[in-house]
Amino acid sequence: MNGGKALALENYCKKMQHPYVRFEYCGATLHDDCLDDITLGLWKVDLLTVLDKLTSGPQILVGSSMGGWLSLLAAMEWPERVCGIVGIATASDFLATKYEKYLTEEQKRELDETGRLSFADPDSGSITKNMVEESRRHHLLTRTSIPVRCPLRFIHGMEDxxxxxxxxxxxxxxxxxxxxxxxxRKNGRHRMSEEEDIRLIVTTLDSLIKRLSCT
Structure with missing residues (x-):
C-alpha cells in the first residue's frame, strides 16, 4: 500500500477528485507463519470483497504483477463492476510458470519436500507448494480466449x-x-517504479478515465 506506484495513484486521484481505494491482500505484510493458508483464490476473494464492501458502481482496477492477474480474474467474476483495467507487468500464470521454468532442481526439491521455498532475494518472499498448485485453477494463458471485454491497458518493461x-x-x-x-518500455524492469515509469502509469490511467467518461 505504501509503494511508490500506489501513492502516486492516490495523489493523482486526490488531485482529480476521483474515488480511490488501495489495500493489502491477506498476509501480504505478515510473517511467513501464515503463508501456508494463502492462495491466489483467497486473494481473488479479497479483491472482490473490497469491490463489494468499499466501492460502488463500475471501477477501474490498477494491478501490478500478481495484481494484474487478479484484476483480470475479478473482471471475469464480476464484469458489471469492472469497467477498465490497467495491468502493470501482469504476472498471469506466474506461480506455476516460475516453478516449471525458472526454479533450479534443488529449489524444486525443497518446495516439493518441505512445501515451502524462501528466496534469497527478500523482495521475492516465499511461496508454498499449495499456492503453486491452487494457482493452476486460475490460469489464463492456457485458455482459447479470456472473457474480459472491458478496456484493457497493459504496461510492461522489456527488461522485466x-x-x-x-x-x-x-x-x-x-x-x-x-x-x-x-x-x-524498452528499459523498464519488473517493478516499473522509476519516476518515468510511474508517470507513464498515471498518464495511462488518466487517459483511460477520460476515455470511459466519454462512453
Whole structure:
C-alpha cells in the first residue's frame, strides 16, 4: 500500500477528485507463519470483497504483477463492476510458470519436500507448494480466449527480469475486449517504479478515465 506506484495513484486521484481505494491482500505484510493458508483464490476473494464492501458502481482496477492477474480474474467474476483495467507487468500464470521454468532442481526439491521455498532475494518472499498448485485453477494463458471485454491497458518493461513482457502480448491477444493497448518500455524492469515509469502509469490511467467518461 505504501509503494511508490500506489501513492502516486492516490495523489493523482486526490488531485482529480476521483474515488480511490488501495489495500493489502491477506498476509501480504505478515510473517511467513501464515503463508501456508494463502492462495491466489483467497486473494481473488479479497479483491472482490473490497469491490463489494468499499466501492460502488463500475471501477477501474490498477494491478501490478500478481495484481494484474487478479484484476483480470475479478473482471471475469464480476464484469458489471469492472469497467477498465490497467495491468502493470501482469504476472498471469506466474506461480506455476516460475516453478516449471525458472526454479533450479534443488529449489524444486525443497518446495516439493518441505512445501515451502524462501528466496534469497527478500523482495521475492516465499511461496508454498499449495499456492503453486491452487494457482493452476486460475490460469489464463492456457485458455482459447479470456472473457474480459472491458478496456484493457497493459504496461510492461522489456527488461522485466521476472515476468516476460510477451505475457502482456498474449493476454491482449486472448482477451475478448476490442479496446486493448499494450505499452512497452524498452528499459523498464519488473517493478516499473522509476519516476518515468510511474508517470507513464498515471498518464495511462488518466487517459483511460477520460476515455470511459466519454462512453
Amino acid at each position: 527480469e521476472s515476468v516476460p513482457y510477451k505475457i502482456s502480448l498474449q493476454l491482449a491477444e486472448l482477451s475478448e475486449a476490442d479496446d486493448v493497448d499494450v505499452i512497452l
